[in-house]
Amino acid sequence: MKRLNTTSPQFAAELKAVLARRGEQSGSVAEPVRAILADVQKRGDAALCDYTERFDRLTLTPAQLRISEAEIKETADHVAPETKEALALAAKRIRAFHEAQLPKDLDYTDEAGLRLGMRWTALDAAGLYVPGGKAAYPSSVLMNALPARVAGVRRLAMCVPTPDGVLNPLVMEAARLCGVTEIYRIGGAQAVGALAYGTPTIAPVDRIVGPGNAFVAEAKRQVFGHVGIDSIAGPSEVVVVADGNNDPRLVAIDLLAQAEHDEQAQSVLITQDEAFADKVVAAVEEELKTLPRAKIARKSWEDCGAVVIVRSEDEAAEVVNEFAPEHLEVLLDDPRAFSLKVRHAGAIFMGRFCPEAVGDYVGGPNHVLPTSRTARFASGLSVYDFLKRTTSIETDREGLEKVGPAGVILAREEGLDAHAMSLSERLKKG
C-alpha cells in the first residue's frame, strides 16, 4: 500500500505511479485467439465441440451445445428460496432503474420547415458472455441481460463455459429471471466467435457484452467492427473519500470488498484526516486476519492500494478526477456537494450507509462500469448499449429552397458534382 500526501514535492510523480495502468493486455494471446476465431468461422459447430473438449473437458455433439429448457429449470430449482427472492428483488430494482434510463425520440419541424427526427430502436439480437467456474456471478447475468431486455432486444443468447459439464444453479436461475432466450455451454474465444459470426447451431448476434478472461477480451477486441462489443474491463477499483467521522472499521471493510475481487484490484482512501487514515490502515490489517479471501485481498492492498492525504475537499476532488475511478464512495456530511465536483467516475455511492456493495447487487444502476481511468470517456453498461439511433430529415420543395443552395455551394467546393446536382436539379423542377 502506498501513502501519498499532496504536500509532498513528489506527489505528482507518486500519483502517476499509482495510476499506472494495472493488468494492461499483454497482447500475447492475439495470435491464438485469431486462430480460434478463424477456425470457428471455417468449421462452425465442429470447432466449438473440439475446443470445448480441449478446454472444458466436455464431449458434446452440436445438438448438445445448447442447454435445454428442462436442464435450465432442473438446475435452477436447486437455488434456495431466499436466494431466489434476493435475486428477484435485485432484478426488479435493476429493471426499474434501466426503464427510467430509456431515452425519448426526437421529432420536430424547425424554422426552415424541415422535419428532423431521431428514433431509438433496439438491436435485434445480443450475446451475453458469462464466465464459468468460480467467477460465475449471477449478479453479472442480471446486470448484463436486463438492460438488453429493457431496451427491447428480442433475442438474447448467453454463452457460459461449464468445465466438466457442471452447470451453476444461480447463473441458470438468473438467466431464467431475465428472459435469456437461449444458453450455450461454451466459453472462451470460441464462444465469442460463435456469437459474432454464427454457426449452423448458433445464430449470430449484433453485440456481445459481458466479462471474461484474457482470451475472451482479446476475442471481443478482434470481432469489434463486425459486431458491437462493450468495453474491455480491467481490474476493479474503488476510491473512498472519507472524513474522520466515519467508523474506520467500516471504511476498511469497504476497501477490502474491492481488494477481495482480484489481486490487481485497487482500493484507495482519500482523506484530510491523517490520524483517521492510520486507524483505517490498522483496521484493514485486523480484518485481514479473518477475511476468507484474505490472501487475494492482502496482495491487492499491498500492491495496488493507496492512502492519499489531502488538504481540502477540492483537492480530494482533483485527485478523484485523476483516478477517474470505476467506483467512488463519498462518506462525508454533504456527499452530494462533493459529487458535483467529480467529472469522471463510473458510479458514485453517497452517504455513510451506502457502501459500494449496494450497487453490486440491489441498488438498481448497473455494476458493469468503466475501469482503468476509462471513465474519462466511457460509461457503465446501460440500455444505450442495446439501442441505436436513426436520424431523419423530411422536407418539401419549400424547405429545400431554404437550405439547398448552401448545400450546392459546399458540394461544389468539395468537388462532388452529383451531390450538388441532386440538390440543384430538384430546385429547378416546377
Add this chain to the structure above:
Amino acid sequence: MKRLNTTSPQFAAELKAVLARRGEQSGSVAEPVRAILADVQKRGDAALCDYTERFDRLTLTPAQLRISEAEIKETADHVAPETKEALALAAKRIRAFHEAQLPKDLDYTDEAGLRLGMRWTALDAAGLYVPGGKAAYPSSVLMNALPARVAGVRRLAMCVPTPDGVLNPLVMEAARLCGVTEIYRIGGAQAVGALAYGTPTIAPVDRIVGPGNAFVAEAKRQVFGHVGIDSIAGPSEVVVVADGNNDPRLVAIDLLAQAEHDEQAQSVLITQDEAFADKVVAAVEEELKTLPRAKIARKSWEDCGAVVIVRSEDEAAEVVNEFAPEHLEVLLDDPRAFSLKVRHAGAIFMGRFCPEAVGDYVGGPNHVLPTSRTARFASGLSVYDFLKRTTSIETDREGLEKVGPAGVILAREEGLDAHAMSLSERLKKG
C-alpha cells in the same frame, strides 16, 4: 450493377453476395501501425517530425507542429464570402440539431427510499482527425467538431496532414467556425498516436474521432481502450426506395451522388416498378457521360450497385433491414409510414425533395454514420460520443434496511464476504 428480384429462387443467395462486406480491413497494416505507435510513445515529437518529413515531404521542428492562429486566419481568409456563408448556415443547423439531442440527467427517489441518479458530463478533451489532400472535406470538420462543442468538450485538438505544407482554406475556416482549440499539421497513424498518448507538444485526448485511410483506421483500432474512438467507417452506401412516380433522372443522380465518393461505395435502388428501374438505369448511363467523377462513379455502380425488384412495401422494408444502410432515401407518397418499418438505418431521407445530400451538408443531423451493415448495432456520431454517464446511489439507514439484506445473501452466494460485511456490519450499527 446486379439486378435482383425477390421472386427469384436465388434471391437470398444473390442478396447475400451484394451484402458481402466491401473493403474489409485486410489487417496488413497492423504491424507498421504498431511500430509507428510505439515510436511515437517512445520518441514523441521527434517521431512526429520524422514521419511528417517522410510521408508529407514537410520538414518541421516540434514548435512548428502546431498551426499558429495567424496562419489559420490567413488561410481561412481565402475562402469566398458566399462559401463562408454556406458553411455558417450548415454550422448553425448542425449545432441546433445536436443541441436538441442533449440528454437529461436522472435524479429520483424510489419507493425504497434510495435516491438514484445518472449524470451526463462532457469529456475533457477530444481529438479530431481530418484527412489531408483531396479527401479534406470542410463538412466533415463541422460534423465531427460541432457535436463535441455542443456536448461541452473544453479542449478540441485537430490533426490534419498537410502534404508539401499546403493548408486547406475551407478546412481552416470550418475549424475556426467550430471553435477547434488547436490544430496540428500531422496525419496518419502518428497523429492518432500523438492524440492517444500525448507528446511534449501535444497533450493527450480522451477520444479520437474522424475518418482516415487504412493506417488511421488501424491506429484507432489499436489505441481503442486507452482512449475512446468512433466507429471505423467503411465505404459509403445509399439505398433508395422509390415508386414509379419519381423522375428517373433525379433518382439516377442520387445513386451517382453516392457512387462518386469512392469505387467501393454502394448505391442500391429498391422498387416495385421494373419499367421505372429500367429508366433509372438508363438515366445513370446518360449522366455518366458528363459527370466529372464518372470514372469513380462508374466503377462503383458496376461493381457494387444493385437494383432490387420487390412485390410490396413490406418486402422493400425487409430488404432495407438486411442492408441496414448508412443512408436510406424514401421517395414514396407516404415516406414516414415506410420509415417506421425500418429497424436498421443510419439516416433516413424522406420525400421526393429530400436527397441524401441535404444530410451531407445542411440538414442538421450528423453525416458520420454507420456503414457496412453496422447500423444493426451502431449509430451516427452525436453528442453522446462526447458525453459519459456517472450513475449514483444515495441512501440512509432506512433505505439500506430495505435492500441490504438481499445484497448480503447474494454477496455470500458469490463468496465475497467483505462485500456482505460492508452491508451487514452497517445494518448492525445503531
